[in-house]
Amino acid sequence: MADHGIPHFHNDAGVAVIHVGAHEFMCIGAKPPFDHPHVYLDMGADHEIVCPYCSTLFKYDASLKAGACSPPDCAHHEAAKAA
Template sequence: MADHGIPHFHNDKGVAVIHVGAREFMCIGAKPPFDHPHVYLDMGGDDEIVCPYCSTLYKFDASLKPGTCSPPDCAHHETAQAAA
């Protein structure tokens, strides 16, 4: 699957907080191949959530577009791989 409807975020840099423009998303921990199991996180009515695997704190920011984040390089975009 080259693209997905649920945004994916990572914390390769080890930042204290990632601000996100979505309340539902996937945390992958670090970029592959060092990622943890991709965890679906749903803030519900809350404005923040902590990933149970990597302890990254995510905070909802309504000023960000859905699927974007701050810092912006914490967004993970999967690319299709060619078949061998």
């Protein structure tokens, strides 16, 4: 089992910008069940990217940890599923 995964972020609040601590992450749009297809975004050498589904602007912030974001409520953590 992996000790970490790709961070997931949502924009349920409809904020103009989400600052993230990772260059690679998933945007899910809104919280389930109103989410869009979970799209993998990679900023590469850039420091910002726009989600092609929901048009949320994500900006890299080196002061944040890899899975963290500002506003902090935009981080999405999926609940573990029972086997």
